[in-house]
Amino acid sequence: xxxxxxxxxxxxxxxxxxxxxxxxxxxxxxxxxxxxxxxxxxxxxxxxxxxxxxxxxxxxxxxxxxxxxxxxxxxxxxxxxxxxxxxxxxxxxxxxxxxxxxxxxxxxxxxxxxxxxxxxxxxxxxxxxxxxxxxxxxxxxxxxxxxxxxxxxxxxxxxxxxxxxxxxxxxxxxxxxxxxxxxxxxxxxxxxxxxxxxxxxxxxxxxxxxxxxxxxxxxxxxxxxxxxxxxxxxxxxxxxxxxxxxxxxxxxxxxxxxxxxxxxxxxxxxxxxxxxxxxxxxxxxxxxxxxxxxxxxxxxxxxxxxxxxxxxxxxxxxxxxxxxxxxxxxxxxxxxxxxxxxxxxxxxxxxxxxxxxxxxxxxxxxxxxxxxxxxxxxxxxxxxxxxxxxxxxxxxxxxxxx
Amino acid sequence: xxxxxxxxxxxxxxxxxxxxxxxxxxxxxxxxxxxxxxxxxxxxxxxxxxxxxxxxxxxxxxxxxxxxxxxxxxxxxxxxxxxxxxxxxxxxxxxxxxxxxxxxxxxxxxxxxxx
Numbered sequence: 001x002x003x004x005x006x007x008x009x010x011x012x013x014x015x016x017x018x019x020x021x022x023x024x025x026x027x028x029x030x031x032x033x034x035x036x037x038x039x040x041x042x043x044x045x046x047x048x049x050x051x052x053x054x055x056x057x058x059x060x061x062x063x064x065x066x067x068x069x070x071x072x073x074x075x076x077x078x079x080x081x082x083x084x085x086x087x088x089x090x091x092x093x094x095x096x097x098x099x100x101x102x103x104x105x106x107x108x109x110x111x112x113x114x115x116x117x118x119x120x121x122x123x124x125x126x127x128x129x130x131x132x133x134x135x136x137x138x139x140x141x142x143x144x145x146x147x148x149x150x151x152x153x154x155x156x157x158x159x160x161x162x163x164x165x166x167x168x169x170x171x172x173x174x175x176x177x178x179x180x181x182x183x184x185x186x187x188x189x190x191x192x193x194x195x196x197x198x199x200x201x202x203x204x205x206x207x208x209x210x211x212x213x214x215x216x217x218x219x220x221x222x223x224x225x226x227x228x229x230x231x232x233x234x235x236x237x238x239x240x241x242x243x244x245x246x247x248x249x250x251x252x253x254x255x256x257x258x259x260x261x262x263x264x265x266x267x268x269x270x271x272x273x274x275x276x277x278x279x280x281x282x283x284x285x286x287x288x289x290x291x292x293x294x295x296x297x298x299x300x301x302x303x304x305x306x307x308x309x310x311x312x313x314x315x316x317x318x319x320x321x322x323x324x325x326x327x328x329x330x331x332x333x334x335x336x337x338x339x340x341x342x343x344x345x346x347x348x349x350x351x352x353x354x355x356x357x358x359x360x361x362x363x364x365x366x367x368x369x370x371x372x373x374x375x376x377x378x379x380x381x382x383x384x385x386x387x388x389x390x391x392x393x394x395x396x397x398x399x400x401x402x
Numbered sequence: 403x404x405x406x407x408x409x410x411x412x413x414x415x416x417x418x419x420x421x422x423x424x425x426x427x428x429x430x431x432x433x434x435x436x437x438x439x440x441x442x443x444x445x446x447x448x449x450x451x452x453x454x455x456x457x458x459x460x461x462x463x464x465x466x467x468x469x470x471x472x473x474x475x476x477x478x479x480x481x482x483x484x485x486x487x488x489x490x491x492x493x494x495x496x497x498x499x500x501x502x503x504x505x506x507x508x509x510x511x512x513x514x515x516x517x
Contacts, residue, residue, distance in 0.1 A: 015486075219484060
């Protein structure tokens, strides 16, 4: 069979078949188009402003490695004027994170970016290895997720940075959309699908510039650009529910490759239709809606195994507890909160175009932002989530160690 | 090599190929990325060796790990694993039906693993 030629340059042999439109591309044209599309995503959602300092949540895995490489390329090519820094979290998992951190250290040298590593041990006095030793494997993802979210925030604060980008891709977003659908949790769709998210417990914003990039293309980009990345699965992650959603997404992709972006778009559309936290159409449901409360642990970032939510009663109890605490925060669509923030500040240039996400802005109601009375971290309750979890852990510690 | 002595008979000729595993699949194949293999030119049914028969061959002969389901699901390659035949997406080459040629480089990359 004669090799197919690239449909763009019509000279080189096609090596890639794009999942979203079946286009056959050669290596050079594929790399160019992949980068152009990420650039388009960045520009059309006004993700950055000139001179902005941005931390790249870097795990050493394919997604964050590709993100760092593409952002470096685009920053130079299109003169974004960004100051890029790699920010890595060391959960303290031997045989997993220590290896991938070596990859991040090489990436820092390869991309000529400063690297900051923040460890759970220095932040919380516990490594994940110790947490698992204490509570067992069940439910440990909840701890890891809550700790990581704060760790990324605190890491960026240490660096004086207010924007963290993560390597979440279209497959991750589609997976999360499906999980939220399967849990009947439409309120979380907004967080899952928005390109920019924030948190009412933090003034650090998060964004996912690769949210429209197929995992397949990310892997191919890394392969053809010969990027140095590390692949492993967290040794503690059961991933039962997310794993099933992932298998479903990948199986759908085999039969209908466009399905992944279609699910992402459906998620975005549905998120827009969710009445949010304003007066619900159905009065009978207006009060008892724990599902409407966007809890923080959802956006763990980084490992893509944010929480094995379906696991065991212990985990469910913990999540319920966290959710109860979050109720106080009135559960707004947190996206809008942070998107509005930059506009208020005089020292930041306004984006030329309104970010898309603000089109579904809901009025911001009372936001009780205080600080955790134990660690001083921003929190809407007396204790922040991390301190709550730590309290439980510290109580257990002596018993376990005897 | 044992393969070469057998190759004396034309019926059991072998194809020298290189098979590589990455993206986390190495762990199923003795933590080794690159495997230089010599596979039979024809399958037991006398048909030319294809990617499908190679996958079967790898499961029977090369994989030491017992978790075959991480590589094969329902008799097909597990969705989420990419195949590059001489650096080209196997979707451009006929996928499982591609007939393997001497000297081919076949790379299996998992997209399923996180960071």
